[in-house]
Each structure stands twice: as C-alpha cells, then as structure tokens.
Amino acid sequence: MPGKPKLHYFDGRGRMESIRWLLTAAGIEFDEVFLETREQYEALLKERALLFDQVPMVEMDGMKLVQSRAIMQYIAAKYDLYGKNLKERLLIDMYVGGTTDLLEILIPHAFFSPEDKQKHITIIEQKAKERYFPVYEKILKDHGGKFLVGNQLSWADIQLLEAILMVEEKCACILSDFPGLKEFKQRISEIPTIKAFLQPGSKRKPVSGDKYVATVRTVLQAYYNVKLN
Structure with a gap:
C-alpha cells in the first residue's frame, strides 16, 4: 500500500x-x-x-x-475534487486559473523591500477588488449554489478560499463590498478538513x-x- x-x-x-x-x-x-x-x-x-x-x-x-x-x-x-463531467472540469480550470493569477501576485510579497511592500499591498487590493473578486461574486450569484461548480466541493472552491484569506491578510476589509464571497468564506471554512487546517x-x-x-x-x-x- x-x-x-x-x-x-x-x-x-x-x-x-x-x-x-x-x-x-x-x-x-x-x-x-x-x-x-x-x-x-x-x-x-x-x-x-x-x-x-x-x-x-x-x-x-x-x-x-x-x-x-x-x-x-x-x-x-x-x-473527486475535479467535477463530475468535462464541462464542470472546464469551469474548475477556468476559475482556478483566475485564483492562480491572483496568488501569483501575492506570492512574491515577502521578497520586496519594505518600501515596495507598501506599494505592493495597494496593487493587491486593486487587483482583487477590480479584476478578480467581482468575477467570483457574480459566479456565486449566478450559480445559486453553495459551491462555484456543481453541487459539491471542488478544487476551485478550495483555491478561492486560500486566495481570499491571503488577500485579507494584507487588506482586512477587502470583502466589505462582496457579501457573496464573505458568506462563501464562512461556509467553506466550516468544512471539517478545512476547519482543522x-x-x-x-x-x-x-x-x-x-x-x-x-x-x-x-x-x-x-x-x-x-x-x-
């Protein structure tokens, strides 16, 4: 084994x-x-x-x-975190692609100088609020379910939560204009394996x-x- x-x-x-x-x-x-x-x-x-x-x-x-x-x-x-069919897998890949782009902005933050870190936080907030979070807010609203794709937890949900939490570490009030994402964050965070993590x-x-x-x-x-x- x-x-x-x-x-x-x-x-x-x-x-x-x-x-x-x-x-x-x-x-x-x-x-x-x-x-x-x-x-x-x-x-x-x-x-x-x-x-x-x-x-x-x-x-x-x-x-x-x-x-x-x-x-x-x-x-x-x-x-079993990759959808039930080819269409769901495509959606998961698209949504993960977006959160990956956002995470790629976040990951190098520790390597910047103190001066550039402050500028970088401004960039993170702008990108999250104007490009990425509005998209996921709309996806959740249009889908009308508990998850981004289908009716069960997927890779897309997990990575979106990771991205939300990382942005919040830099911009604590980032979800004030995104009630759907705020509710999503609270709900996904209560899944037992994730809650333990x-x-x-x-x-x-x-x-x-x-x-x-x-x-x-x-x-x-x-x-x-x-x-x-």
Whole structure:
C-alpha cells in the first residue's frame, strides 16, 4: 500500500501551499521534507528527482510529481475534487486559473523591500477588488449554489478560499463590498478538513517572513532583490 505523499519544498507557503490546501481538504495526510541547504537541493538535482530542476516536488503513488498545476490536477482528479463531467472540469480550470493569477501576485510579497511592500499591498487590493473578486461574486450569484461548480466541493472552491484569506491578510476589509464571497468564506471554512487546517498547529504555513526569504535565496542561490516594475 502506498505511503503518505511526501512534499519537498521550503518551510513556507510559496507554490507548495495550494498543494497543501488541496491534500488537506481531501483528508489526505502528508509528510514534508523542508529544503534548508543548497546541498539538499543539489542532491535532488543529482538524483534527477526534479524534471525541470524546480520545486515543488511531490512524491506520490510511486511517482515524483513536479509542476504545481499538474500536481494539483492529479490530486483533484484522484480525490473527486475535479467535477463530475468535462464541462464542470472546464469551469474548475477556468476559475482556478483566475485564483492562480491572483496568488501569483501575492506570492512574491515577502521578497520586496519594505518600501515596495507598501506599494505592493495597494496593487493587491486593486487587483482583487477590480479584476478578480467581482468575477467570483457574480459566479456565486449566478450559480445559486453553495459551491462555484456543481453541487459539491471542488478544487476551485478550495483555491478561492486560500486566495481570499491571503488577500485579507494584507487588506482586512477587502470583502466589505462582496457579501457573496464573505458568506462563501464562512461556509467553506466550516468544512471539517478545512476547519482543522485553519487551526493553530496545522500544516498551514504562516505569512512568509525574513527567515523564509533568506532560506529560499540560499538554497536557490538567488541573491537578487525583487522589485516592483
């Protein structure tokens, strides 16, 4: 019988956090191997464990899975979080594509200078309020159900909740103009596996800080400063 999935990444959010969310929502326990030194990363490269020389990497079902999107598609399909038919799967892919775009704006925040972080928060708030959240508010209203797609929890719901919570960490009142999303957040947060993930002591990672940034730069030998364009 296969063992628990093993996640290879840094001890922080980054591009692994959405994978953690998805596994947890599915009720799947997992182990983690945290990259802390350049030598660990080079060992994975030497073993040819990283198909494109990148992490995240997930060992699962006898495979070494890379590329975040592919990993999550596999997990969603395996654990019935990917819709009931081709049309529902298409909708899930579209909605996940939107939240992924929003998360890609959020993820590098820790790497900015203090001055740029303040500017970046303004960008996050603007993008969320003007481009992304109005879309999901309308989807929920038009669909008229408890979930974004069909009548059951899907990958799209899980990643939307993750994105909402991450934006709220930067802009606490962001949902004041989005009653549908506010109700969605409260409802999805009460699902038992997700509720447990939101409690202290879970494997959900905190907001990334200086230690995480320093570790990533050391392991990947990325010593440049990230700047806003």
